[in-house]
Amino acid sequence: MGRLFAVEIIYRGIFQKTLAKNISRGIVLAAHQAGKPGISFGRYSDSPERNGIPAKSFAIVGTDQETLERGMAKYEPKEVDITITVDDTLCKGVESWAWYGLQPVNKLLKQGGTLIVTSRETPEALISMAHRKEYPYQLCIVKGTVSFSGLWVYKDDHSDVRILGTIARILPELFTLDSLKKVIQDEWHDAVKVSSAERAYERFTSTTVRPNQGNPETPYKFDLPKWHEMGEGVAIPSIPTGKQIEDPGTHAMGGYRPDRNPTFKKFSTRTMRPVVDFDTCIKCTLCWLQCPDTCFDVTPDGLYDANMQACCGCGVCEAVCPVPNCVTMINETEFRDNSSQWEAWKKDKSGYKTWLQQKIESRPERSHGFRYRGQYKEQIPEMLEIAREG
Amino acid sequence: MAQMVETLEQQHKTDETALITGSEAIAVACKLADVDVITAYPIRPYDTVMQYVSKLVSHGELDCEYIVAEGEHSQFEIVKHASAVGARVFCGSSGVGWMYAMEALTVTPALRIPMVAMVGNRALDDPGAFGVEHNDALTVRDLGWMLVWVDTAQEALDTALIAYRVAEDRRIFLPCAISCDGAFLTHSQALVKIPAQEKVNEFLPRYNRGDLLLHPDNPITVAPQVNEDWVMEIRRQNYAAMERTTAVIKEAYADFERIFGRSYGNPFFEEYMTEDADIVLMGMGTLSIPMKVAIRQMRKEGKKIGFVRLRWFRPFPAEALAKSLGRFKAVGVVDRDYSFGSPYMSGVVTHEVRTALYSAPGPKPPVLCFICGLGGREVTLPDITRMTESVYQAAEGKAQPLTQWIGLRE
Numbered sequence: 001m002g003r004l005f006a007v008e009i010i011y012r013g014i015f016q017k018t019l020a021k022n023i024s025r026g027i028v029l030a031a032h033q034a035g036k037p038g039i040s041f042g043r044y045s046d047s048p049e050r051n052g053i054p055a056k057s058f059a060i061v062g063t064d065q066e067t068l069e070r071g072m073a074k075y076e077p078k079e080v081d082i083t084i085t086v087d088d089t090l091c092k093g094v095e096s097w098a099w100y101g102l103q104p105v106n107k108l109l110k111q112g113g114t115l116i117v118t119s120r121e122t123p124e125a126l127i128s129m130a131h132r133k134e135y136p137y138q139l140c141i142v143k144g145t146v147s148f149s150g151l152w153v154y155k156d157d158h159s160d161v162r163i164l165g166t167i168a169r170i171l172p173e174l175f176t177l178d179s180l181k182k183v184i185q186d187e188w189h190d191a192v193k194v195s196s197a198e199r200a201y202e203r204f205t206s207t208t209v210r211p212n213q214g215n216p217e218t219p220y221k222f223d224l225p226k227w228h229e230m231g232e233g234v235a236i237p238s239i240p241t242g243k244q245i246e247d248p249g250t251h252a253m254g255g256y257r258p259d260r261n262p263t264f265k266k267f268s269t270r271t272m273r274p275v276v277d278f279d280t281c282i283k284c285t286l287c288w289l290q291c292p293d294t295c296f297d298v299t300p301d302g303l304y305d306a307n308m309q310a311c312c313g314c315g316v317c318e319a320v321c322p323v324p325n326c327v328t329m330i331n332e333t334e335f336r337d338n339s340s341q342w343e344a345w346k347k348d349k350s351g352y353k354t355w356l357q358q359k360i361e362s363r364p365e366r367s368h369g370f371r372y373r374g375q376y377k378e379q380i381p382e383m384l385e386i387a388r389e390g
Numbered sequence: 391m392a393q394m395v396e397t398l399e400q401q402h403k404t405d406e407t408a409l410i411t412g413s414e415a416i417a418v419a420c421k422l423a424d425v426d427v428i429t430a431y432p433i434r435p436y437d438t439v440m441q442y443v444s445k446l447v448s449h450g451e452l453d454c455e456y457i458v459a460e461g462e463h464s465q466f467e468i469v470k471h472a473s474a475v476g477a478r479v480f481c482g483s484s485g486v487g488w489m490y491a492m493e494a495l496t497v498t499p500a501l502r503i504p505m506v507a508m509v510g511n512r513a514l515d516d517p518g519a520f521g522v523e524h525n526d527a528l529t530v531r532d533l534g535w536m537l538v539w540v541d542t543a544q545e546a547l548d549t550a551l552i553a554y555r556v557a558e559d560r561r562i563f564l565p566c567a568i569s570c571d572g573a574f575l576t577h578s579q580a581l582v583k584i585p586a587q588e589k590v591n592e593f594l595p596r597y598n599r600g601d602l603l604l605h606p607d608n609p610i611t612v613a614p615q616v617n618e619d620w621v622m623e624i625r626r627q628n629y630a631a632m633e634r635t636t637a638v639i640k641e642a643y644a645d646f647e648r649i650f651g652r653s654y655g656n657p658f659f660e661e662y663m664t665e666d667a668d669i670v671l672m673g674m675g676t677l678s679i680p681m682k683v684a685i686r687q688m689r690k691e692g693k694k695i696g697f698v699r700l701r702w703f704r705p706f707p708a709e710a711l712a713k714s715l716g717r718f719k720a721v722g723v724v725d726r727d728y729s730f731g732s733p734y735m736s737g738v739v740t741h742e743v744r745t746a747l748y749s750a751p752g753p754k755p756p757v758l759c760f761i762c763g764l765g766g767r768e769v770t771l772p773d774i775t776r777m778t779e780s781v782y783q784a785a786e787g788k789a790q791p792l793t794q795w796i797g798l799r800e
């Protein structure tokens with residue numbers, strides 16, 4: 001019986017679709033250089049897919065056709081040799097649909113498999129975001145700014161070929177660096193991309209993640225209902241209307257918190273989240289009105305608290321808030337929980353202020369695709385420089 | 391320059407390999423067939439074809455009229471008319487998009503339009519899922535459409551070329567829909583051999599509408615209003631055309647093999663490990679992959695089981711299939727479709743198989759129906775094992791439910 005290889009690429013819908021496809025295609029084409037058949041396909045997403053929602057591409061390769069078919073017979077691989085996540089915030093987990101639960105980023109990794117992450121974070125930071133696994137695995141960081149673009153385009157910062165070069169090093173049985181170089185030349189006709197792949201191959205380092213390392217939480221999950229338990233006529237219960245909120249200090253009830261989808265937590269759908277300065281908020285209601293996901297809980301004291309059970313990280317609240325620096329979008333990698341900012345502020349206002357300043361000061365540049373014309377041209381040299389430095 | 395011309399000529403003659411999806415393979419077939427008019431309207435998973443077609447057009451690789459209509463009904467109407475004036479046409483849709491075109495779909499075979507369409511099979515709404523079910527394409531099964539199911543991107547490309555050849559044959563002039571399972575085929579990139587243009591040119595003559603060409607030089611009127619005196623005769627003509635398809639399909643596959651050097655064996659259905667089989671399972675489309683894997687596994691356990699993959703649903707190969715199935719002790723048909731309220735509540739393919747066997751002269755093994763893999767659900771090894779066990783019971787003469795739902799949360 002031949003050997004079956006499986007690689008998954010976890011990416012942000014729309015923004016990284018082409019990047020993910022480049023990687024899965026590259027894998028299949030490089031393996032084909034040595035005569036191994038393979039297929040590349042996407043799951044939980046499609047065109048149009050949804051902005052930022054985690055999606056997956058897979059590459060499966062067999063040493064022969066029958067072995068490949070063993071892999072193709074499944075909806076998607078049940079275990080993989082390599083998991084790639086092209087956005088480090090996905091280390092917190094993957095929740096693509098309601099009812100899907102939070103899937104640990106390393107869930108499908110085989111024992112001794114490798115998690116490749118594009119990131120500028122340290123291994124320790126990424127390990128603390130990912131859930132614990134019962135056996136050890138390798139973590140490999142491809143150092144770089146996370147590559148975000150639009151649906152049909154890819155910001156050609158070489159993230160694709162650098163990851164492919166890393167795979168050639170980790171799993172030479174899948175494809176060799178020479179095979180990869182040939183494929184890159186054939187597909188992209190770009191010698192600089194070939195050298196980026198080579199450099200990634202040479203600079204490879206990895207860290208062993210042991211079972212006692214990582215986020216100890218048990219990820220939430222749901223059991224799908226049986227056919228006779230479901231509402232007939234494709235009817236589902238609506239989300240109940242909300243309730244008042246208790247003030248943690250005075251225990252007075254007031255304000256309004258809409259109930260949220262109990263089976264879709266959205267903790268992993270965002271790459272950024274807003275932090276709110278309650279001391280400068282003028283209670284203008286704009287964030288509450290404009291948020292597309294009804295995230296803002298109205299507090300008993302008339303403030304607006306972005307609830308992380310609903311936030312998709314779109315940045316609209318930051319854009320509409322009339323008070324300078326009152327709402328600031330911060331990279332999701334800076335957070336380890338989803339608790340209420342307003343409650344923290346209520347309990348310790350000066351502590352909250354310090355926390356807020358820290359978050360804002362270390363605010364890394366992050367964007368969804370295009371923000372203004374010419375942005376790519378500005379960003380690519382910088383991203384390539386980071387890539388070159390490794 | 392001389393060298394460049396030589397390279398182009400060389401390209402014209404040699405096959406290439408590309409990593410493309412089933413949808414992209416169909417688009418490549420459109421390019422090779424030099425289709426004149428293509429209409430599009432987006433719906434998943436069919437839209438992957440239009441995306442690739444528009445790419446080919448914008449890259450200058452395909453020279454055609456590419457029209458994005460305002461809905462599926464117009465989409466199919468436009469190519470119907472284009473075909474009537476002599477254009478080779480391509481069209482396609484999925485799920486409820488195909489249903490929205492229904493009126494256009496019914497008039498197309500009546501007017502003897504050799505339209506080739508791709509159906510990216512998708513569950514009908516509601517609940518608006520993207521996964522595969524075959525009910526969409528099957529809705530036209532009585533109307534004069536030829537219907538074929540494929541299971542790989544390679545077969546999608548090859549079958550599209552064959553479809554043009556058969557549909558545009560003057561003896562036929564009927565539309566043909568190629569069904570590709572949503573996601574499993576439309577969205578999976580596999581390595582596909584792209585045949586050289588020269589071979590395609592040899593295989594596929596230009597579309598010649600001949601006596602039916604709507605043109606000032608050939609003054610005819612198409613589709614005048616008629617009364618009761620005319621309808622039966624018109625239907626009888628389509629019956630005759632459909633009757634002729636079997637022979638023309640056989641010819642086309644034989645020529646395909648001669649020119650492309652690739653053989654599909656029996657064009658109508660593929661048999662896998664059936665030579666010594668006691669029982670067989672049957673189905674259409676990409677179901678073949680988990681089936682073949684499971685059968686290889688079960689064969690190791692000593693179970694003599696085979697698989698029959700039906701390619702052409704219209705024309706339905708009743709005689710040949712009944713003869714083949716008569717060899718086995720029992721048959722299990724896996725329907726990726728449903729037909730609520732039909733005899734024994736079985737699926738569409740099961741009904742056709744039972745009908746084919748009932749009137750056949752040979753033995754009539756029991757036929758069980760398994761409704762499975764709806765909405766793109768994975769057909770797992772335990773599912774297939776369960777079906778196999780039931781078919782074995784039926785083979786031993788033990789009564790089994792005629793329709794069973796497999797892989798359901800119950």
Ligand code: SF4
Nearest residue numbers: 291311312314315317
């Ligand atoms: S970023 Fe702001 S506006 Fe956007 S979903 Fe989150 S809270 Fe709402």
Ligand code: SF4
Nearest residue numbers: 281282284285287321
């Ligand atoms: S938009 Fe800014 S100022 Fe207005 S309520 Fe929201 S946080 Fe306060």
